Structure formats: C-alpha cells, structure tokens
Amino acid sequence: MQFLKRSLLFVLILLIIAGCNNGEEGKGKIVDSTNKNQEELFVSAAASLTEAMDEITELYEANHDVKLTFNFAGSGKLAQQIQQGAPVDVFISANENWMDSLEDEGLIDTDTRKDIIGNKLVLIVAKDSEMDIDSFNEIDKAELDQIAIGNPESVPAGEYTETILKNIHKWDELEEKFVYAQDVRQVLTYVETGNTDIGFVYESDALSSDQVKILAEADPSMHDPIIYPGAVTSDSTRKEEGYAFLEFLLSESGQKTLNKYGFSK
Amino acid sequence: MLTVHIKKQLSHYLLDVAFRVDKEIVVLFGPSGSGKTTILNSLAGLTKINDGYIKLKERYLCLKGKSLVPVQDRNIGYLFQDYALFPHKSVWENIAYGMKNEPFTRSLIEELNIGHLLDQYPHEISGGEKQRTALIRALATEPELLLLDEPFSALDEDTKKLSYEQLLAIQDRWKIPVLLVTHNSYEIEKLADKVLHIQKGMLQEIGS
Amino acid sequence: MDQINFFPLWLSLKTASISTVIVFLTGVFLSYLVSRKEFFGKSIIEAVFLLPLVLPPTVVGFGLLYIFGKNGMIGKILIDLFDFQIVFTWYGALIASIVVSFPLMYQSASAAFKQYDKNLENAALTMGKSRWIVFWTIAFPLAWPGLLAGLVLAFARGLGEFGATLMLAGYIPNVTETIPLAIYFAVESGKMEIAKFWVIIIVALGFFAILWLNWWSARNMMKHNR
Numbered sequence: 001m002q003f004l005k006r007s008l009l010f011v012l013i014l015l016i017i018a019g020c021n022n023g024e025e026g027k028g029k030i031v032d033s034t035n036k037n038q039e040e041l042f043v044s045a046a047a048s049l050t051e052a053m054d055e056i057t058e059l060y061e062a063n064h065d066v067k068l069t070f071n072f073a074g075s076g077k078l079a080q081q082i083q084q085g086a087p088v089d090v091f092i093s094a095n096e097n098w099m100d101s102l103e104d105e106g107l108i109d110t111d112t113r114k115d116i117i118g119n120k121l122v123l124i125v126a127k128d129s130e131m132d133i134d135s136f137n138e139i140d141k142a143e144l145d146q147i148a149i150g151n152p153e154s155v156p157a158g159e160y161t162e163t164i165l166k167n168i169h170k171w172d173e174l175e176e177k178f179v180y181a182q183d184v185r186q187v188l189t190y191v192e193t194g195n196t197d198i199g200f201v202y203e204s205d206a207l208s209s210d211q212v213k214i215l216a217e218a219d220p221s222m223h224d225p226i227i228y229p230g231a232v233t234s235d236s237t238r239k240e241e242g243y244a245f246l247e248f249l250l251s252e253s254g255q256k257t258l259n260k261y262g263f264s265k
Numbered sequence: 266m267l268t269v270h271i272k273k274q275l276s277h278y279l280l281d282v283a284f285r286v287d288k289e290i291v292v293l294f295g296p297s298g299s300g301k302t303t304i305l306n307s308l309a310g311l312t313k314i315n316d317g318y319i320k321l322k323e324r325y326l327c328l329k330g331k332s333l334v335p336v337q338d339r340n341i342g343y344l345f346q347d348y349a350l351f352p353h354k355s356v357w358e359n360i361a362y363g364m365k366n367e368p369f370t371r372s373l374i375e376e377l378n379i380g381h382l383l384d385q386y387p388h389e390i391s392g393g394e395k396q397r398t399a400l401i402r403a404l405a406t407e408p409e410l411l412l413l414d415e416p417f418s419a420l421d422e423d424t425k426k427l428s429y430e431q432l433l434a435i436q437d438r439w440k441i442p443v444l445l446v447t448h449n450s451y452e453i454e455k456l457a458d459k460v461l462h463i464q465k466g467m468l469q470e471i472g473s
Numbered sequence: 474m475d476q477i478n479f480f481p482l483w484l485s486l487k488t489a490s491i492s493t494v495i496v497f498l499t500g501v502f503l504s505y506l507v508s509r510k511e512f513f514g515k516s517i518i519e520a521v522f523l524l525p526l527v528l529p530p531t532v533v534g535f536g537l538l539y540i541f542g543k544n545g546m547i548g549k550i551l552i553d554l555f556d557f558q559i560v561f562t563w564y565g566a567l568i569a570s571i572v573v574s575f576p577l578m579y580q581s582a583s584a585a586f587k588q589y590d591k592n593l594e595n596a597a598l599t600m601g602k603s604r605w606i607v608f609w610t611i612a613f614p615l616a617w618p619g620l621l622a623g624l625v626l627a628f629a630r631g632l633g634e635f636g637a638t639l640m641l642a643g644y645i646p647n648v649t650e651t652i653p654l655a656i657y658f659a660v661e662s663g664k665m666e667i668a669k670f671w672v673i674i675i676v677a678l679g680f681f682a683i684l685w686l687n688w689w690s691a692r693n694m695m696k697h698n699r
Contacts (some may be wrong), residue, residue, distance in 0.1 A: 154661030179643035336598040349596040362598025
C-alpha cells in the first residue's frame with residue numbers, strides 16, 4: 001500500500017512536469033501568432049522532412065503572414081488521411097506512388113504538383129567502424145555478419161536498396177545477412193549500436209545521426225530517382241497560400257535549407 | 266521446564282517479561298494489545314526478540330536476543346486463534362501433517378471424538394470441531410510445550426465447557442506444559458494452575 | 474492465398490512455451506522470497522520487476538538492444554567469451570518474451586501469495602517442517618489458482634510480444650519471424666490474406682488459453698466447495 005502511494009505520487013509529479021512543459025510550448029505558440037488575422041496553412045509532410053521543415057518554418061513565417069502547422073508521418077499514412085477527408089492544404093510525399101494515387105483520385109490539384117526535392121540512397125556504418133569501401137560494388141559478404149535494410153515491401157528506402165543490389169547482382173549473395181527493419185529509424189539504431197555492420201538509408205537520414213558515417217552513395221543510374229513530390233489538395237481553402245509555400249520550397253533559399261539536411265535533386 | 270526472559274521493543278511500549286512454565290497450565294491474561302500474542306510468537310520463533318533468553322528443557326532456543334533454534338526445530342505446538350487449518354487438506358491430512366506417532370494420534374482422535382470427520386475439509390466442519398482438529402494437530406507433533414492463543418474465544422458456551430474439560434483431561438494425562446493466552450477471566454478460574462497478568466508489556470503480579 | 478509458411482507458428486509456440494517456463498519458475502520464487510522478507514529497497518526492487526509492464530515495448534526493446542546487443546554490457550561478454558550472439562537470433566525473441574511477460578507472472582504470484590493467511594505457513598513451520606517443504610505443501614498449493622492465472626497471462630503475453638522482439642531479434646524470415654512479426658510485415662506489405670490467417674491463429678490461441686483457464690478455475694472452485 002505504501003509502495004502504491006509512493007508510485008502514485010511519482011506519477012503525479014511526472015504528470016505535473018509534463019504539464020508545465022506543455023504550458024510553455026503553448027505560450028510559445030501564442031507569441032508566434034501575434035497577428036490574429038494570419039492565415040493558417042496545414043501541411044502533411046513525410047516524416048523524414050521533420051528537422052528540415054523546422055528550419056524552413058522559421059524562415060518562411062518570418063517573411064510571410066502565414067502560420068504553418070505540420071503533420072509528420074509516413075507518406076502512406078498521410079495519403080490515407082487525405083483519402084479519408086483530412087483538412088490538409090499541402091501534401092509532401094517521400095514517394096511518387098502515393099502522390100500518384102491521390103492524383104488519380106482527383107484529391108490534389110494536378111497543376112500544383114512539383115518535384116520538391118530528392119534524396120540519395122547511401123551505405124552507412126557506425127562512426128567508429130573500420131570498414132573501408134567506397135562503392136556498393138565493393139560490399140564483401142565475407143566481411144559482414146549482418147546488414148540492416150528497410151523491409152523492401154513496406155519501406156521505400158528498402159525498396160530502392162533491393163533494386164540497386166539486384167542490379168549490381170549482390171542481392172542473392174547478401175540476402176542471408178539481412179535483418180529487415182520496420183522503418184529507417186530502426187536501420188539507424190542497428191548501425192549506431194554496432195549490431196549490424198552496415199545499413200542502407202537515405203542521405204538525409206544518415207545526416208540526422210552523429211553516430212554513423214556514410215561510406216558510399218548509390219549510383220543514381222541504377223534505380224528510379226528518389227523524388228519528394230508536393231502538391232496543394234483539391235479541398236484546400238487556402239490554395240494560393242499553399243502554392244506560395246511550394247514555390248518557396250523550390251526557391252534558392254528553400255532548396256539550400258533542404259540541402260543542408262541531406263536532401264538533393 | 267520453560268524459563269524465559271523476553272525483551273522486545275514494540276511500537277508503543279517495551280515488552281519485558283520473565284516467567285516460568287512447568288508441567289502445568291499457565292494462563293497469560295491481559296487486555297488485547299498487551300503483548301500476549303507477541304510472547305507466544307517469540308516462543309515459537311515466529312518473531313525476533315531484542316534481548317533475553319528462552320530455555321525449554323535443557324535447550325536454549327534464544328540467548329542474548331539471538332535465535333539459536335529455528336521455528337521448525339523448536340518442537341513447540343502452537344494452536345492459533347483462528348486455528349490456521351490448511352483449507353486444501355482434509356481433517357486427517359491436517360492432523361497427519363506433522364504427526365510423529367500414529368497410534369498416539371489415533372487415540373487423541375478417539376478421545377476428542379472427531380473420528381467421523383477425518384475425510385471432511387475444514388470449511389465443512391463446525392467451530393468446535395475445527396478447534397479440536399487444531400488441538401490434535403498440535404499435539405500430534407508431540408511438543409515439549411503447547412501454546413494456545415485464545416483457543417476458546419470463537420466457541421459457543423456449551424462447546425467451551427466441553428473444550429475446557431477436554432484440555433484439562435489431556436493435560437492431566439500427558440503432562441505437557443501449556444501456556445494459554447486469554448482475556449476471559451472465567452478461563453483463569455477454570456483452567457489455570459498459575460496466572461500471569463500482563464499490562465502494556467509488563468507482568469503485574471503472579472497469583473494462582 | 475499464397476502458400477503459408479508455418480515457421481512463425483512453431484517459433485511462436487516454442488518461444489512462448491520456453492519463456493513461460495522460465496518466467497513461471499523465476500516469477501514464483503522471486504515473488505515468494507520478496508513477499509516473505511522485509512529488506513531495504515524492497516519497493517525499489519519490485520518497481521524494477523514491474524517496469525517492463527508500464528514501458529512501451531519498443532522502449533523495452535531499445536533497452537534490451539543496449540544490454541544484449543553486440544556492444545551491450547552482457548551481449549559483448551557473451552560474444553567474447555562464448556561466441557554466443559543474442560541479437561538477431563531466436564534467443565533475442567526468447568529474451569524479449571521473458572522480459573515483457575515476467576511482470577505479469579510476478580504480479581499474479583505476489584497477489585496469490587498474499588491472499589491467504591500467513592499463519593498457515595507459520596503453523597506448518599511449528600509442526601517441524603522445513604521452509605522448502607512448507608513452500609511445496611502449503612504455499613504453492615494455496616497460491617496455485619493465482620499462479621496458474623499468471624502462467625496463462627505470461628504465455629499469452631509472450632505469444633503476442635511484438636515491439637521488443639522486433640528490436641532485439643529483428644525481422645529475419647525463418648529465423649526470428651514470430652506470428653506478431655509475420656502479421657505486422659504482412660500488413661505493411663499489403664498481404665492481407667496472410668495477415669488475416671495469422672490473426673485468426675493468434676486470436677484462437679489466446680482465446681483458448683483464456684477459455685481453458687476459466688474452465689479450469691471453475692472446476693477447481695467446485696472441487697473446493699464440494
């Protein structure tokens with residue numbers, strides 16, 4: 001009973017601390033929206049863009065009378081939300097397929113669709129790894145215990161990895177070494193902790209971790225381009241503002257910021 | 266037979282008692298919360314004492330507050346207030362649990378007249394029958410000392426009277442030292458060879 | 474429907490069964506020891522035992538990866554001394570299953586050992602029986618219904634374990650692919666027929682485990698109330 005009381009107290013304290021933090025965040029938001037007439041733009045963006053978008057939001061809101069609100073998740077989930085009628089103004093996908101299906105269903109304005117940015121598939125190792133190769137062709141089965149890749153059937157980066165390794169005739173040989181991850185974050189964790197010798201992720205993912213280093217980039221001619229398309233949704237009530245935001249992402253300062261986080265065209 | 270000096274710090278007072286039990290029934294009498302059950306538990310080895318000694322026959326069970334003999338080796342029979350019969354064992358299984366000598370035990374069963382209950386389970390028998398079962402179970406281990414913690418308190422008046430007679434008869438026949446805890450003064454009159462009055466951990470006077 | 478590979482069924486049954494045996498033995502003995510002894514830091518130890526119950530399984534998996542991974546405290550020792558790897562092997566699935574189901578067993582056993590009168594054990598001790606015999610003849614049978622409930626819960630939890638397993642054992646078809654992993658990756662890959670098949674299997678297993686438990690305890694109650 002004593003133990004129960006103490007535990008409850010502990011949980012209560014945690015809740016209070018959490019509550020305080022929320023309070024501060026809330027205040028921050030209020031300060032941001034000094035202008036009450038300001039337009040709010042709702043953007044659904046692929047999770048890999050989270051950090052880059054933080055910086056872009058700051059840049060954009062400083063020069064435009066718009067408040068950006070983001071919903072970050074896997075592109076598939078975001079597309080499904082839009083299919084279910086979520087009130088989204090702008091959709092930025094990490095994958096052309098999902099944008100294609102929304103376009104087929106008439107859920108986005110086709111003329112606003114742009115290829116915002118791209119990404120590269122890279123081979124990563126732990127920061128202190130002594131492995132010394134500089135192309136995918138040099139991957140030597142004998143030197144490896146295990147390899148982390150995104151599950152090709154559900155993780156886009158895994159799908160690209162499969163295409164490339166098949167094209168350079170390494171897939172069959174390496175297949176027995178694969179550990180399939182549910183997302184790119186898990187690939188990073190396995191490589192960071194040294195549990196797999198190498199892993200395949202996007203360059204932007206690799207740059208988000210200071211525990212890994214990039215040994216090689218995939219030859220872009222070996223796979224379909226990795227493209228992040230963006231578009232304004234058909235149901236948006238703020239199409240002009242949405243389109244302006246896409247234009248900004250394509251502008252020099254928008255592209256520069258994205259490059260900083262490992263994205264490239 | 267049993268000589269003790271127990272010192273133990275309880276939450277509200279210091280328990281400090283010294284007494285002796287021979288082949289007789291000694292009644293430990295006092296209000297609830299005066300330390301009676303603690304004394305029984307200390308003797309049985311279920312609770313530690315801070316200082317003092319417990320000597321049973323030639324053996325020191327405790328010396329200078331340190332336990333020398335664990336509960337299971339003390340050879341002290343203990344009849345708990347609620348009898349503590351094993352609910353998952355039949356009357357016979359309860360009795361046989363620590364039994365040393367079957368013919369002796371059978372004779373006790375006959376004497377206390379519970380032979381027809383041996384296959385029953387504790388929840389199927391009456392309070393008086395439970396009390397007799399527990400008494401036989403304690404005696405079947407052939408203890409050198411028998412501790413009784415308010416063994417009659419849950420019984421109705423008629424059953425109580427019968428139980429007094431049975432206890433006296435058994436004590437008379439087997440000459441076991443018995444320490445009986447009660448707060449019923451009638452039981453002093455009926456059973457006691459010697460009385461220990463206890464109040465807030467101290468013995469008040471010794472009468473007979 | 475594609476042809477179904479039954480490997481996940483056998484792996485899940487094997488993992489959950491062995492994990493349940495280990496968790497049952499350790500859970501029963503540890504909860505008995507802790508419930509019968511007072512010592513400094515008891516509540517802290519109990520909190521540590523129960524922690525995996527309140528943490529998200531992926532967090533548990535992450536912690537396990539740090540302990541049993543190739544560079545983890547224990548994982549490194551096992552590899553250096555015995556060339557024994559836990560991460561990405563069946564043993565990883567087993568450890569994940571043990572860690573997440575232990576609190577359920579521990580909690581059930583603690584409650585089971587508290588719910589009967591402690592004087593029953595004291596009485597048995599005064600009758601000259603050793604603590605070991607008292608445990609087997611008094612404590613264990615009296616706590617058995619609660620212990621059995623814990624056992625079934627631990628088995629069901631081990632069978633359904635996903636998050637920590639995915640982290641520590643990874644998803645390697647035909648090596649670490651338990652039923653929950655098979656379901657997850659089938660759904661993610663859009664193979665709904667395969668996912669449905671495994672969902673039916675795991676629901677049936679869980680359902681019958683609980684059904685059997687209820688039937689058993691009802692029968693047991695009748696026996697005691699004869």
